[in-house]
Amino acid sequence: MDKVYNNKSVEERIYKNWEEKGYFNPRERFGNREKFSIILPPPNANAPLHFGHAMYVIEDILTRFNRMLGKKTLWLPGADHAGFETQFVYEKKLQEKGKSRFDYEREELYEMIMDYVQNNRKGMEDQLRRLGFSLDWEKKKFTLDEDIIKIVYKTFKWLYDDGLVYRQKRLVNYCTFDGTGFSDLEVLYEERKNPLYYIKYGPLVLATTRPETKFGDTAIAVNPDDKRYKKYIGKEIEIETVLGKAKIKVIADKMVDPEFGTGVVKITPAHDFNDFEAGQRHNLPMVQVINFDGKMNEKAGKFEGLYVRQARKAVVDEMQKKGLIDHIDENYVHRIGVCYKCKNPIEPLPMEQWFVKMEPLARKAMETVKNKDIRIYPENFNKLYLQFLEGIRDWNISRQIIWGIRIPAYKCENCGEWEVTEGEPREKCGKCSGKMVQDSDTFDTWFSSGQWPYATLKTTGGLEYYPTSVMETGYDILRWWVARMVMLGIYIQEKEGVKDIKKQIPFKDVVLHGLVNDPLGKKMSKSKGNVINPLELVDQYGADAVRFALVYGTALGNDQSLSYPKLEAMRKFTNKLWNMARFIEFQKNEKELKVAELSIQELRVLSKKHGEKDMWQSDRSMIEKTEKITAEITRLLNNYDFNHSAQNLYDFAWHEFADIYIEESKKSLNNNDDASRHTFDVLTSSFLILLKLLHPFMPFVTEEIYDLLYGGEEDLIISKWPSLE
């Protein structure tokens, strides 16, 4: 054995061996009684993995643990096309070359992005391998695989036929810079300082941050209890505007806060979510004055063609000239919705989109968690999950982008009738025989990834693993992804005729890990340039050290900062294990002893059989301690307590086994008598048990030591987990 553990010469060879022998594939020989399964949250295929993805080590620990318990164990990998995210990244690349998405035909652009993504995927998969993840690569799936798309189509059709998908013209969060609409989750809110303009509307003054939308006003509103304005309610007042005289109706609505501004509000149903709802209540017309390109349209008169920001300035200038501005509060701070990607203001615009009716789906998804059919770890995330579903609104799944699954809906150019299919094209309208044209929009990525557990298992012939044992992911996508998987998973199973709720849910346990920040505690992001590639650290410290560092000293669900001292400490720990093995090897060679592989039960028997003369007290106590640590690690892993598992293993290995027991054993081994042979049996047997307990956490170094020291025919990865019975 080398003097120092050299991870680089070991890891690649061992991983290849595991993969070639098919250990990652749950065949019959790995047990058939009980099943264990995890679906890897499919990383975005548009970029290499960042260090946070290494947290999936938790899934590998669970997978390896359960494999060693003798269960038929599946960990299924995949990748997500990440619709808008990917197109955004790709458009930036085009920009660098002086091009834009409009320079290409839809199909051409799609192919280009597909090439780009497929290239990235290879690198990403290599990263997962380097971390030692025991994924069943033969079953890897991509969200744009044809068989996956088929399932997504079918689900959409089901939802449509059940009235759970509908098309409606509503206000949509629209980014005029990226040219697409978003769901509510994709809008960020940022605090901005914008002037609050107090504008004269005839006899009234009202406050607004958006004077340029005034051309779309279809009413002004006051609070019904506001005595100041009672006399105006229901009346039409004449107002002076930048485009001349006009008349406008005054309505009463409780939405108006008399304390804010002057207690008078202009209602612009086409450009504000509140106003839209007020418009619905009062039957107000919708006048759209901003187009999808972010410019004012003909309704804005001479301001037509100006961008919103320009128009605001021009309108205010004009108003000031005409004396229509009462005053301006320049220090007004409020929160506005911005595009989560480009950070430009979101423009609420009226659009026809496909919406999923969420309430019926959400109700069941809440019940399953309340009834503990699905358990969420750590528990405090239950509240977050339920809170989200409680207040859920219908889900806009239309995206005006080309990278993704094109919506299988066709519209008749003649009569305007829509038809939803399961993917097969429609040429002629069923009603009027007019020409049918497919919706140019694609699905929100999460609509497809929300079906991931079912879709991946169905298409790989593994529905026997549904529901999966665990869904493990970052808490940041609990609402985006986990909640939607629960809703869609249950729905699909219902449609498939599955009755038992326990079989409808997509997974039994949800385990949520925290985020990994940079060493200064800042979130890693490409724009900050502080993204760390896990491979750098794997090279430097070894995969085992990186893995161990991520779970050691971190409470489940808590964020952590990358810590170089911790990584270094864990690298030393792998080296410590290595040297413990070297000590045993020296003893073995020098005294020509044979390593033993006694089980805990056999060790117990040994301990009972021999008296004080034949066996050292330190050996006896080691047997007890081994038994204890085995019980403890088994218990902790079953409770998803990786932190304590790691800490206990570290302390046991270093401070019990090495510091105390190995030192004691030296005294015995030097005697070269019967007792010393017993010592060697206990030493090697308990060390092997330790290796097994450590294997899920540090698979490479333990496997290598096992091969060198014990040289068995089997590999540690499929050895049996130490049992107490």
Added chain:
RNA sequence: GGGCUCGUAGCUCAGUUGGUUAGAGCGUUGCAUUGACAUUGCAAAGGUCAGAAGUUCGACUCUUCUCGGGCCCACCA
């Protein structure tokens, strides 16, 4: 405005259903050692567990409040 989370040794963080002298890594200070250990071992210094009140035989751990970070949600024009 609501919710979640954190505030523990100089630094980064644990603290496993409340239980004897509060832990780790790194750092600091001694001593020992090249003997399995590009070291490691032994030992030491260092904490009023943010603050206050309460529950309890007993609180870092439970409750309430205050202060101070972080995150998330919400339609303030």
